[in-house]
Amino acid sequence: MSWNRMLGHDRLIKGFQAVWTNQRLGQAYLFIGPRGVGKFTFARELARAILCEKSGPGLEACEQCRSCILAGAGTHPDLLMAAKPEDKNELVIAVIRDLCEQLVRKPALGTRKVAIVDDAGEMNEEAANCFLKTLEEPAPGSILILIGGPSADRQLRTIQSRCQIIHFAGLSESNVRQVISSRKEPEYSVDELSIALAAGSPGLAIEFAEPHFRELRQQLVADLLKPRSDAFAWAEQWLKSLENFSKDTAGQRVTSRMLIRVLIELARLAWHWHLGDRAGNAEISGPVSQFAQRFSYAQLDQLLFRLQKTDEQIDRMLQMNYAIESMAMDIVPVG
Ligand SMILES: [Zn+2]
Known part of the structure; x- marks a missing residue:
């Protein structure tokens, strides 16, 4: 019933x-x-x-x-x-x-x-x-x-x-998988990392796995983790990708907040990785361990705080380029 x-x-x-x-x-x-x-x-x-x-x-x-x-x-x-x-x-x-x-x-x-x-x-x-x-x-x-x-x-x-x-709380990962498999949509497959990053939300897992968004998030995460990443260039790339992704600023805000959510969840998983909680298959543990190796435990704490703050700023309609650029200065590791 x-x-x-x-x-x-x-x-x-x-x-x-x-x-x-x-x-x-x-x-x-x-x-x-x-x-x-x-x-x-x-x-x-x-x-x-x-x-x-x-x-x-x-x-x-x-x-x-x-x-x-x-x-x-x-x-x-x-x-x-x-x-x-x-x-x-x-x-x-x-x-x-x-x-x-x-x-x-x-x-x-x-x-x-x-x-x-x-x-x-x-x-x-x-x-x-x-x-x-x-x-x-x-x-x-x-x-x-x-x-x-x-x-x-x-x-x-x-x-x-x-x-x-x-x-309402988030669902267990097995329930998330069940909800996704019971739906007719999406037509693309939802990868394990998207499910892990969605923290109990089938709707978010589907959005994270959408092929264009997936490509965008992988690119931004890869650039953030580069040994010599440049904060300003990283922010520019973020803002430029948004324009390709969505024409209007409302859509760009939604995409930015989704990207921030991805980074928050990656940081959370990396934080657990530092604490010795390293479960998950290679599809998940690979990106998480890379993240954890780039950011120390203390840096992750700071990163989480800064990402939450940026999310609130975008939600409160602060100019997006200002929010993203100032966040990049704080979170992109130097050297
Ligand atoms: Zn009835």
């Missing part, structure tokens, strides 16, 4: 089944956790189960009733979706206003309405203030599921305080 598709989040499934059985389902949830671990898929399965006409004590979608079929086809009138528009950097008020207007109308089929708000961490202040009224006085029978980022900090405190926060 439907929850079977959801791997690695058994604790959360049981939690929702328990509140459902005890008729204590909340009206607003904020899902927090790493990118690509299945927060959105979980929200969709939960919505289907809540709206199912035959959902019993197990809170499970029957997949056969009218509601399940409409939800599966993406045409359920009481399952509302909102997300950041493709051409925007943030979730804007027009989207939220439209959602709120739909939420006040009576459910078309049953007694409930479920709204899934993706990219909720990117809601701008105006949109968040507009949404607050709906959160404070939700229409009867409505359930709101907000999909946030890795931490709740991105949400306005007023929004956070009106939601039950649900934390």
Whole structure:
């Protein structure tokens, strides 16, 4: 049945089944956790189960009733979706206003309405203030599921305080492999290093393994590890590659943050390597040991701190060339 598709989040499934059985389902949830671990898929399965006409004590979608079929086809009138528009950097008020207007109308089929708000961490202040009224006085029978980022900090405190926060953890590597093999996409194979670097996120593993990105990340890592790497040239190469990779700055920011994520995970694995934890096959241990030999234990600590800081700067829209160049000066080892 439907929850079977959801791997690695058994604790959360049981939690929702328990509140459902005890008729204590909340009206607003904020899902927090790493990118690509299945927060959105979980929200969709939960919505289907809540709206199912035959959902019993197990809170499970029957997949056969009218509601399940409409939800599966993406045409359920009481399952509302909102997300950041493709051409925007943030979730804007027009989207939220439209959602709120739909939420006040009576459910078309049953007694409930479920709204899934993706990219909720990117809601701008105006949109968040507009949404607050709906959160404070939700229409009867409505359930709101907000999909946030890795931490709740991105949400306005007023929004956070009106939601039950649900934390999603990364999946085990075997679950990551299972999720990837159960998907029709991608058409390319996902290598073991991408899985290791993705730290429990099938979505991220797939993005890391995308052939163009893979080539880019391998090049940048190889240049960083060269005996005589030049910080300025390295930063220039990073910025130039981005232009080939994505036309707009929003896409370039996403790619830069993915590259930073790769370096953070490589640094973490190298850090463990220094501590004697050297598991993994040659595909993983080769790049990790190279990284560990180039950076001492103390340097890795500094590197991790600097990468996190750069990620935050890019997230906060600091000029990308400034962020990347100043990071390069700090992290590229001299000599
Ligand atoms: Zn059903």
